[in-house]
Amino acid sequence: MSLREHALSLFRSAVATVRPAPMLKRAMKLQGDGCPQLLVKGQAFPVKRDLYLVGFGKAVLGMAAAAEEILGDHLVQGIINVPLGIQESLQRAGMQEMLLKPHSKIQVIEGAKNNLPDPEALKGTAAIQELAEGLTADDLLLVLISGGGSALLPAPIPPILLEEKEKLTKMLASRGAAIQELNIVRKTLSLLKGGGLARLAYPARVVSLILSDVIGDPLDIIASGPTAASSHSVQDCLRILAKYNLLHNLPKSVETVLSCSPTKPTALEDYSHVCNIIIGSNTLALDEAKRQAEGLGYAALILSTAICGEVGHIATLYCQLIRLVCLSFAGLGEGPLSDEVRGNLLQLAAELEIPGLNLAEFLQALQRLGPERPVCILxxxxxxxQLQGTGKGGRNQELALRVGLGLHRAQATEGSSPPGRCEIIFLSGGTDGQDGPTEAAGAFCSPELVDEALQEGLDAEAFLSNNDSYTFFSQFQGGRHLLVTGLTGTNVMDIQAILIRATERS
Ligand SMILES: Nc1ncnc2c1ncn2[C@@H]1O[C@H](COP(=O)(O)OP(=O)(O)OP(=O)(O)O)[C@@H](O)[C@H]1O
Ligand SMILES: O=C(O)[C@H](O)CO
Known part of the structure; x- marks a missing residue:
């Protein structure tokens, strides 16, 4: 198998492990007939009367199908908001286990085309809101939450219009706002986000099962925390709007809502009826990829499950890591060249502030690896x-293209192939199967990409400067380097795999 096939198989197995059905079945059970109890990760919740289900997010269809199977007749009614086209896409992909059965008690509403709130998602949200409002103290509400939930549960506080909120979030995203910042703003302007759904469902017991797509698994940020106490205030929102220079041209309606927002977050006591439980995350997916890589004969290391920061800086980080492995394969793991690369990496990591990353320790582990086994960094x-151009792309394709360009430049300055001649493949993909508003999940690259593209008349750098990575990869070698999986029905952020093996020296 080629490195590329290995990378693809690692990506696929990582995604398979966080598919909704196996994950939900591992996490939840219904126990006892007379007085049934819902057991979630060791916690018991008595089902006193009726059991209801609501959900929103890219992975929620499969989560709901698995939940309905577990809950059986105890489930009275459910409503879920899921991405537009997901049922057809899963059907086409033969992923029947992610679809609801024909006489399901769960109503499915599809919306949020291209991960943006729309009137369909608004309609679904109104139905969820009505269901939550009608619950009593003896009811239990199971809430299924996954990434993409923010766009699928829009409820702008009047008089804010959906289009106004959409425009504002789009502007924040295009100016490089991180998901934490984006969702702090969304929470402030929404009825159901920031714990609003849990408050509406009171006095019913609320149990939320959450598939995390945010670094560090913060309950109040994932899908904008509709059932979690928010630790943020209107001042945090104002600070973010100011940071992105948006404070001075806000719509009147947004100004009105901001001026009436409570200055303190809601008290924790208001959430004593709620239990939020994370059932899946990026860590679970990467652990599986590592296991698979080892099975394929690689020395595999996980760099971090919290990679964040500007895509260009992360591309540099990966290029330098690749260089270090190649130097080590060439027997130059110790010496001035490697020391320089290590110094660059530590400097970069200090600037990036990736949560929990101990790069010095990682580099030591990397140094201990010999050229005998191929290396896999996950x-x-x-x-x-930060969008500057008008092209089509996503952060994974942009990252792959930047890494390709970086490896090419490094070769050009060294005047030869990487020392010791390494075969290298880099893959970056979104576990949801959709990278930005494109049909691809991500892309592969290798150090040869830039030269090969030039032979086809494609200038990688020009595409990058227009944020047009999707167009580049679609045209280059007939789209061979695009990672196309279709919607996967799950979502635990993005995954990168770097595979390197030593080749014969020339
Ligand atoms: N032309 C482009 N080139 C590179 N990145 C882009 C481009 N257009 C959009 N993006 C990026 O794609 C991201 C939005 O993609 P997507 O809708 O997949 O978001 P997401 O973060 O996966 O959604 P969620 O977090 O809700 O699951 C944003 O980070 C945006 O900056
Ligand atoms: O929906 C959202 O807000 C993002 O996917 C983060 O959870």
Missing amino acids: AGGETTV
């Missing part, structure tokens, strides 16, 4: 892209 997280 990482996960979510980079940010």
